[in-house]
Amino acid sequence: MSYVTPADFTRTMIDAGEAKVFMATRDTLIRAYMAGAILALAAAFAVTVTVQTGQPLVGAILFPVGFCLLYLMGFDLLTGVFTLVPLALLDRRPGVTLGGVLRNWTLVFFGNFAGALTVAVMMAIIFTFGFTEAPNEVGKRLGSIGEGRTLGYAAHGAAGMLTLFIRGVLCNWMVSTGVVAAMMSTSVPGKVIAMWMPIMVFFYMGFEHSIVNMFLFPSGLMLGGHFTFVDYMLWNELPTVVGNLVGGLTFVGLTLYATHARTAPKRQAPAPALHAGIAAE
Known part of the structure; x- marks a missing residue:
């Protein structure tokens, strides 16, 4: 069967976290760069589909293609x-340290940012014909998204910051569920279906993904x-980064x-004599 039990895929999660800690700097940066670029695309x-159809649900249904790829x-x-890397530290894998975890997070952050920024520049060029004219409808929507989801939060002060944080928490609850869900199957269709569902939920609900x-x-800033x-x-x-982490x-x-992986001790079944005593009463 292609289904992997929770006990087994949890071990896979820990193994994956350990592997990422010891990955070479070059490989970590390249993989993070490509991940940021593909997700940005x-x-x-998804924004283009939403603008052209007027149906946000359609954009949300199609967005997970990037995550799956x-x-x-x-x-x-x-x-x-x-989600994955700290598990190797908790599991006391040899050589895994807090410094190694923080190093991985830092490299992936900057790699993701570089990849996403590259695509932001490319799309801004497309939406403005090389910055020679005003943004098209998709470009205008990107500008309004950035404005609404910064100044919109700021207008509510501490309540806005709390709302932003909670949206970040809920986002990575769903996204990391998608990461783990892919480990539940050994087949490509099974992985894709399992990933698709929680990613679609986060995007449609407007949760904040770093x-x-x-x-x-960045594209919003370039587009007015x-x-x-x-x-x-x-x-x-x-x-959002802090909320995603939590x-x-x-x-x-x-x-x-x-x-x-580290289950609590199982409860002991009642002794036979106790059963007999209860029955006699």
Whole structure:
């Protein structure tokens, strides 16, 4: 059967986290760059579909194609390593240190950002004919997204920051579920179907994904969005990164690790004599 049991895919999660800690710097950066670029292309595709059809659900249904492609090609997103890499540290794998975990996260962050930024520049050129005319309808939508999801949060102050953080938590709860779901099957169709569902949920619900935002907001700045780079970092990217870390590690990584890799002692069945005594009463 192609189905992998939770106990088995949890071990795969830990093994994957360990492998990422010891991956060469060059390989980590290349894989992260490609992951950021492919996800950015998927985001541009989803926004284009949404604008042209007027149906956000259609964009959400189609967006997971990018996530599935990058996963099957072995590329790394920050949201995924937030969940997988710490498990190798918790499992006390030889040579895995906190420094190694932080190194992986840092490299993947900058690799993802570089890949997403590359696509943001390319799409901005397409939407403006090389910056020679005003953005087309898709370009205008990208500008408004960046403005609404920075200044929109800032207008609510602390409540806006809390909302942003919670959206980041919920996002990586779903995205990391997609990462893990791909390990539940040994077949490509099984992996794709399992990944598709939670990724579609996060995108349609408007949760905050740090790597998708690495494309949306820089492209928004290039396409006339009325917000600044500081607005983007303070009122979206950095709180989203923290929310993504908490959501993926807490609700996916640690729960699976605790219940399938480091399970609590099983309860003992009542002694036969106790059963007999209860029956006699």
